[in-house]
Amino acid sequence: MRHLSRPRLLVRAARYAADDYSRSRDLKRILRGPVPLRPASALHKLVEQEQMLHEAKTIQHASYSAIRHVETLAALIGEHRLYAATHSQPQPSRPSLSLV
Template sequence: MADPMTHIATLRRPRLLIRAARHGQANYSRERTLARVLTQPQTSADDVLNDLMQTEARIEATRTNGDIAYSVARHIEVLIALMGEAALMLQRNRTPEGI
């Protein structure tokens, strides 16, 4: 898969889903949320993001197909985790000013 940050930046989802996920990001708990949404334990931040992107893509396909199994709550939870992990990765990748 291409650069995770580029992929996340180009996601296009309904505005209401994104707004709900942004609102939920304030209470994002990495330990609590990742335990529920990851399909298997991951060892690196890139692996976590890739797992979340694949999970979100499956949920989005379920939504766009009109499948009765679609859960808006689960979709928002995965989007919160995806946005939270992306923000954490950006913080880790920033270098201190003056160096």
Template structure:
């Protein structure tokens, strides 16, 4: 898990993309968003989804940097939103729970 957090933390993207994603993360619902973003029928576990999202984001960023005609800012932001949402879920599940 620590490696996943490191990978997410290592992302360096333009402030405008990150800001747009931050606005959307509050509305992120993995059950409806992940199948569309990952283009799958089901919803994978959080760690698996995060790895796949990081791969997709890398492709999107390469297209952005290369000024590719098929680059979509909306898709890139969607993927960043999902990365942020999945990282939050993974972080929450990794926290130890207090026993009363």
């Protein structure tokens, strides 16, 4: 996600929208199809969709929708957060010390 270079306003709007992102509510509508079971699969589809939106924006295509772009980026951020949360390395447990 760090390699994406997008306009600051677009990214700020997407980050704000990502705070309200709900996978069960939003992903089917944004992907316009079935919801992938795994966040990694959803991320792949969202990256492809976002790249198409970015290209449409770049060439100023009439079909470009800034709202759709923000929604897609917000879902991308939300799915990335979910993926990171489920794939984080567990911290080794430290023995607890107590004073007697």
